[in-house]
Amino acid sequence: MIKAEWFYWLVGGVLLAMSAQMLADRTNPRRLGTAAFWGLLGAGFCYGTWVADGSAPPEPLGAAVLVMACLAGFGLTGRSTPRTAGPERRAAGARRHGNALFVPALAVPAVALVCAVGLKRLSVGGQPVLQKGSETVLGLGVGAVVALVLGMVMLRERRLSVPLHAGRSMLESAGWAMLLPQMLATLGAIFADAGVGKQVGRLTAAVLPEGSVFLAVVVYCCGMFLFTAVMGNGFAAFPVMTAAVGWPVLVEQAHGNAAAVLAVGMLAGFCGSLVTPMAANYNLIPAALLELTDQYGPIKAQLPTAFVLLGCNIGIMSVFAV
Amino acid sequence: MLVLLGVLVVVAGFATRRNPLLVVGAAGIATGLLGGLSPQRILADFGTGFASSRAVTVFVITLPVIGLLERHGLQERARHLMGRFTGLTAGRFLALYLLLRQLTAALGLNGVFGQAQTVRPLAAPMAEGAAERRHGPLSAGAREKVRSYAASADNVGLFFGEDVFLAVGSILLITGFVNTTYHTRLEPLDLALWAVPTALCALAVHGWRLLRLDRTLAHPPISPREPEGAAK
Numbered sequence: 001m002i003k004a005e006w007f008y009w010l011v012g013g014v015l016l017a018m019s020a021q022m023l024a025d026r027t028n029p030r031r032l033g034t035a036a037f038w039g040l041l042g043a044g045f046c047y048g049t050w051v052a053d054g055s056a057p058p059e060p061l062g063a064a065v066l067v068m069a070c071l072a073g074f075g076l077t078g079r080s081t082p083r084t085a086g087p088e089r090r091a092a093g094a095r096r097h098g099n100a101l102f103v104p105a106l107a108v109p110a111v112a113l114v115c116a117v118g119l120k121r122l123s124v125g126g127q128p129v130l131q132k133g134s135e136t137v138l139g140l141g142v143g144a145v146v147a148l149v150l151g152m153v154m155l156r157e158r159r160l161s162v163p164l165h166a167g168r169s170m171l172e173s174a175g176w177a178m179l180l181p182q183m184l185a186t187l188g189a190i191f192a193d194a195g196v197g198k199q200v201g202r203l204t205a206a207v208l209p210e211g212s213v214f215l216a217v218v219v220y221c222c223g224m225f226l227f228t229a230v231m232g233n234g235f236a237a238f239p240v241m242t243a244a245v246g247w248p249v250l251v252e253q254a255h256g257n258a259a260a261v262l263a264v265g266m267l268a269g270f271c272g273s274l275v276t277p278m279a280a281n282y283n284l285i286p287a288a289l290l291e292l293t294d295q296y297g298p299i300k301a302q303l304p305t306a307f308v309l310l311g312c313n314i315g316i317m318s319v320f321a322v
Numbered sequence: 323m324l325v326l327l328g329v330l331v332v333v334a335g336f337a338t339r340r341n342p343l344l345v346v347g348a349a350g351i352a353t354g355l356l357g358g359l360s361p362q363r364i365l366a367d368f369g370t371g372f373a374s375s376r377a378v379t380v381f382v383i384t385l386p387v388i389g390l391l392e393r394h395g396l397q398e399r400a401r402h403l404m405g406r407f408t409g410l411t412a413g414r415f416l417a418l419y420l421l422l423r424q425l426t427a428a429l430g431l432n433g434v435f436g437q438a439q440t441v442r443p444l445a446a447p448m449a450e451g452a453a454e455r456r457h458g459p460l461s462a463g464a465r466e467k468v469r470s471y472a473a474s475a476d477n478v479g480l481f482f483g484e485d486v487f488l489a490v491g492s493i494l495l496i497t498g499f500v501n502t503t504y505h506t507r508l509e510p511l512d513l514a515l516w517a518v519p520t521a522l523c524a525l526a527v528h529g530w531r532l533l534r535l536d537r538t539l540a541h542p543p544i545s546p547r548e549p550e551g552a553a554k
Contacts, residue, residue, distance in 0.1 A: 004377075007380070007383075008376055008380070010383065011376075011379070011380050011382055011383050014382065014383060014386070015382065041379075044372055044373075045376055045379075047373075048372060048373035048376055049373075051369055051370060051372075051373035052370075052373045052374060057366070057369075058365070058366040058367075058368075058369030058370045058373065059362060059365040059366050059369060060369070061368070061369030061370075061372055061373060062364070062365035062366055062367065062368030062369035062370075062372070063365055063368075063369075064369075065368045065369065065371075065372050066347055066365075066368060068343075069343040069344060069346075069347040070344070070347075072341070072343050073340075073341040073343045073344035073347070074341075074344075075341075084392075084393065085393045085394075089393075089395075090392070090393070090394070090395040090397075090398050091395060091398050092395070093393070093394035093395035093398075094394075094395030094396075094398035094399040094402060095395075096395075097394055097395065097399070098399065099399065099403070101391055101394060101395065101396045101399045102396075102399070102400075102444075104387060104391055105387075105388070105391055105396055105443050105444060108384055108387070108439045108440075109434040109435060109439060109440060112431070112433045112434050113431060113434050116430065116431050116433065116434070117431070136430075136431075136432050136433040137377050137380055137433065139433050140380060140381065140383065140384065140433040140436075140439070141380065141383055143384075143439075144383040144384040144386075144387055144439075145383075147384075147387045148386055148387040148390070151387050151390050151391055152390070155390065155391075155394050157390060162390060162393070163386035163387060163389055163390035164386050165389075166385075166386060166388075166389020166390055166392065166393055167382075167385035167386035167388070167389045168385075169389070170385050170388075170389060171382065171385065176341065176342075176343050178379060178382075179343060180342055180343060180346065181375065181378040181379070182371065182372050182375045182376070182378060182379060183343060183346045183347065183350075183371075184346060185371050185372075185374070185375035185378075186346075186350060186367060186368050186370075186371025186372060186375070187328075187332075187346050187349060187350045187353075187371075188371075189367050189370070189371045190328075190350045190353055190354050190357075190359070190364065190367050190368075190371075191325075191328065191353060193354070193357065193359060193363075193367060194325045194328070194353045194354055194356065194357025194358070194359060195325055195357055196325050196326065196328060196329065196353060196357075199323055199325055199326050200326070200329070203326070230329060230332050230333060231332075234492065235491070235492065235495055238492075238495060238496065238499065239499050242499065242500070243503070247500070247503075247504060257516075258500070258506065258508060259508060259509070259512035259513050259515075259516050260516040262496050262500060262508070262513065263485065263493075263496065263512075263513040263514075263516035263517050264516060264517075264519075264520060266485065266492055266496060267481075267482065267485060267517060267520045270481040270482065270485075273477075273481060274474075274477060274478070274481065277336075277342065278332075278336075278342065280342070281378055281379075281437075282437070282477050283473075283477070285437065285438075286437040286441060286442075286473040286476070286477075287470075287473070289437060289438060289441070289442045290441070290442060290446055290469040290470075290472070290473060292466050292469060292470065293462075293466065294466060294470075297466055297467075297469065297470035297473070298470050298473040298474050298477065300470065301467070301470040301471045301473070301474035302474045302477060302478065304531065305474070305478060305524070305527050305528045305531060308523075308527045309482070309520065309523060309524055309527060312519075312520060312523040312527070313520055316519050316520060316523075320519070321516075
């Protein structure tokens with residue numbers, strides 16, 4: 001069985017190799033901090049295996065996460081001069097290789113598709129080939145490895161350091177945003193531990209006007225939207241807003257259709273993800289990957305859609321659900 | 323009520339444009355301490371939170387092969403390819419991408435498309451190629467706009483497609499939370515069906531806005547620096 005943890009080690013190994021390249025790259029004015037940040041991230045990926053199964057103490061990893069946050073937060077990381085091929089060389093490559101260049105690029109989604117649909121059901125000796133529940137993540141990993149081998153053979157590239165260099169300059173340009181989604185997952189856990197949800201629930205219940213079902217719908221949807229925007233994902237907002245308004249008011253008092261109320265409420269939260277830089281993996285990292293000068297470019301493109309869809313969700317919930 | 327200061331730390335840090343990593347770290351520590359957690363417990367929370375959320379960062383693994391192919395002209399080829407499909411404008415291409423992203427996500431195939439593996443190397447340069455064929459060389463602003471819209475097509479397609487699938491994280495979160503907290507039996511299928519109306523709205527709203535992109539590119543808003551030749 002191919003386990004998800006093996007794949008996390010591979011990611012950790014790639015990050016550690018890239019961090020070694022960063023350390024040796026003197027074009028980066030802050031190479032020590034940069035190498036330390038990505039090295040700690042890579043080491044955390046490997047150490048995380050034993051934290052996840054409970055066999056190692058999580059405190060050292062927590063300290064490493066805070067060190068990473070300080071390194072990036074206080075501007076101790078930087079970028080090197082990217083070693084890209086010049087525009088003429090790229091144009092010449094495009095002419096020479098033609099559409100064959102798409103084969104490895106499309107191999108990533110194609111292999112991910114095969115893993116998610118086909119290999120998911122395949123089992124050898126009673127054991128599934130891919131670890132259950134991790135097929136999507138594993139598919140992406142297997143696809144990336146297959147594509148890399150294909151690409152290196154096709155382009156006659158013998159040195160593994162070349163693709164690693166190319167990949168790490170994308171990492172350097174994404175910078176601190178890479179760690180933010182995982183930091184926010186942690187913040188959600190701490191909020192839950194410290195009882196923030198209960199307090200927000202009490203506050204919402206206090207401001208909620210009695211008797212108006214429509215206003216309760218608006219408060220539930222807008223609350224999901226706002227809380228998701230603050231926390232960067234809807235998963236942290238959902239238990240809070242549902243315990244405060246969704247279940248007690250909309251389902252129990254107003255006898256709403258529970259499935260409809262909760263499904264649409266979650267989607268109102270997703271509208272919040274479209275407008276917040278806190279959802280770094282969806283909004284800030286793409287801006288870095290696409291080399292935009294305005295890191296809020298994707299958010300600006302999504303803003304009108306997000307507000308119209310929030311309105312749609314309020315409408316759908318108040319017409320069909322309650 | 324003191325623990326709510328943590329939420330305020332996030333909002334205030336954000337309003338004063340501090341680095342989000344520091345803001346989130348400070349908010350976590352402050353909330354934990356105000357909520358009566360020991361420093362050791364807070365450190366442990368940061369560790370376990372990192373370990374259990376590693377899946378969001380794994381797209382890193384696709385970057386080396388994408389980088390290698392780009393050195394050999396993948397983006398240039400993607401742009402060139404779009405020069406041939408004369409009917410496919412940037413807006414139509416991105417609307418098609420949105421539809422495809424939404425459909426695959428609705429079938430549970432979240433990892434097939436994505437910002438790192440398909441938007442940067444393929445969808446964004448293809449949209450640029452289509453825009454260049456129709457409108458000529460793009461200004462820096464227009465190029466940013468096309469790329470931003472490419473990223474937005476991926477996000478909207480994913481967010482409002484995935485909930486139509488039964489076994490996705492957010493659906494399981496809803497059933498898990500409600501069934502344990504309120505002792506009901508909510509079926510994932512009911513939730514997935516109720517995600518369909520919003521999914522259709524998302525396709526219509528964002529698809530329409532993507533199609534409108536062509537018109538914006540054809541008539542860029544007149545910037546004050548541009549001379550108005552028609553006045554004479």
